[in-house]
Amino acid sequence: MSNQPAVTAAPGPLRSRLPTAGWSHRNLLDLEELSAEEISLILDTAVLCKEATDGCRRKIDVLAGSAVVNLFFENSTRTKTSFSLAARRLGADVIDFSASTSSLSKGESFIDTAKNLEAMGIDAVVVRHATPGTPHLLAGHLDVGVINAGDGPHAHPTQGLLDILSIRERLGDLRGLTVGLVGDIAHSRTARSNLWGLTKLGAKVILCGPPTLVSDRWRELGVEISHDLDAILPRCDVLNLLRIQFERQHTSPFPSVREYAHLYAMNRDRLRRAKPDLVILAPGPINRGVEVTADVADCPQSLILDQVTNGLAVRMAVLWLICGGRQQAADPAADRRRIV
Amino acid sequence: MASMLIRGGRVVDPSQGIDRIDDLLIRDGLVVAVGQTGSQPLGKVDETIDAEGLVVTPGLIDMHVHLREPGREEDETIETGTRAALAGGFTSVACIPNTEPPIDTQANVEFIRQKAARADTCNVFVVGCVSRDRAGKELAEIGQLVEAGAVAFSDDGSPVYDAELMRRAFEYCRMFDKPILAHEEVLELSRGGVMHEGLVSLSLGLKGMPAAAEEVMIGRDLALAEVTGGRLHVMHVSTAHGVELIRQAKARGIRVTAEACPHHFTLTDECLRGFDSNFKMSPPLRTAADVEGILAGLADGTIDCIATDHAPHAPEKKLLELDRAPFGILGLETAVGLCVTRLIETGRIDWLRFVAAASQLPAEILGVNRGTLRPGSVADVTLIDPGLKWQVDATRFASKSINSPFDGWTLTGRTVATIVAGRVKYRLQ
16 A cells, blocks of 8 residues: 555545534534534544545545644554544644653643644644543643543543444444443543443443442433443443553552453353344453453454544544634635645 | 721621620720720720721631742742731631641741741741651651740641551640641542542543542541540541531540631532633532531531631642642632622521631630730731622732632622731722
């Protein structure tokens, strides 16, 4: 495959097909603040982007002249790569900015850093940070769009969207589906974004894991919780297997990985006792043998690799809605920035 | 020296059981009398203040203030902090010793007293460290600190973690009849936390500080106070169950007193939904049920007094990621407005109880000769307009910092004049 894929779609026709109406947000911070219609709009836009780019493999130029900064204060390989590629597929310029190479090590505050980048005339900031709320704090200080690429255990909206898109592709309408989110709910931004997105679209969510990782308090939001995977297994249409985030714990939430895997790992035996068309997701990186055994991770019901492709599609859609919508809004200042 | 007549105000002095429209006469920095001046020979009065429509109280006392000096003068100094106190109606503050260096020697106590004298603002009572270098390993030279003028002891900012050291501190302080002001927190339970542990922290993915982290330590210290006969003062109690533990302990005769902060009876953890670090403090904002528990504790006297835990932080420090931003909010300049709005206007407590909580009882706990308008006492007086509606504007604070979540709020009740030893030190412009 070439590093510089050919531009295949003419900007005019596709640009007119991509939506700008129905989207009123400058930022994408979490799914909790979006309506079901807005979530569906992103998903529909993602489908359009996927088609227009021949399955996310080719480049179009609807965002030519836009500049997107990846501002990552926490390590990431797949999400950062996915955002970069999504922006490039739409023709935008991408600048990667990681905390270790920045002036942050010189004591500059992250808000100062972001404001400096903004002053260079960028269109959107994709931010990942270990602290919940940091993208929200940035959004309050910047005029450009802020896209949350994961803020600690709080939110990872594009992950939630790509999970939902993957389910929708396989099973259709989410209404009436039962989705089990299994594992480290306490530390999982993926769990929270799935929870908001799925319930808004009419799915039923069950949170499953040991009490040290699944708080009873979730019931106060009307969510079912369970500590027994085998009990809920026959009812689930989808299982999303969340990684145990050992790095975020002071004391281990369970006695051993062996015991955890015994109680909660998705293996072939459990697969046999599930619905025949059960769909399995995992946000990755997966710990094979902990949340999921290798054979199940690679079985036909696993959508793990579809999730990766849909991640590109969803991120293209989000970048389009946040940068493209602004372009369309006839913002002379933005035009000047692009000319310069 | 000068004389002053404060005429026609509603004088509220729980130490004498007074709550009536009356005059207050001051001479040579001391209270002469509360009483209708028509019936007694006045002599020449140098200054008359018309207090009609105002509440006249013994000067308010905030027994929990971080003045930050020495060491963190970018946040606050003794001068700016005490000016903020005056603007808030406080004629006295007790300054907490978690400075850099901490106040654990006679020389450090003397430094604060000299700085305060030079500022010539309000009274500053010095709280000394319980432990040397506030390190929690061995007792500070408590007797020397008492000699230098320390009125109480605290390692606030941190709990005294070693239970045996806390026991020794209670025992040793009995000799001087000084209270230990305790920050109650089991650090293993609150480690890494930025807010109350509950449904909100769960939704926001923020590390929580469970109510139990505070309550377990209150329980330990109550047991130690009981076994030693020492005096425990629970600082900034924030949970309903914590209030209940103190209520039970008082019924058992344990020598315990407690304070609550205006933010803890006004705000809840819901405020964190905007991720604003101005709502980050320790102990954290808790739930509506906890707010109710504190209000009930203030009403029935389980919580003796109101203290602000005034904790200034320079704006650039608060403007950080939520887990890097420091704990603490300003308190001095919004306290009266919050108390009138949240406690008195709502009928939860009356003026007598408020003045007891904000003046008389802090003076008694600290053992300082203030908090009363009895004839012959030092004429520290606060004049409050109980009906004045005003908007909080943090940029106009006397404090050096602006970290108040109440910025922009409209409050009822404001200090209009603050008089220290017979001299008007603050007047609302």
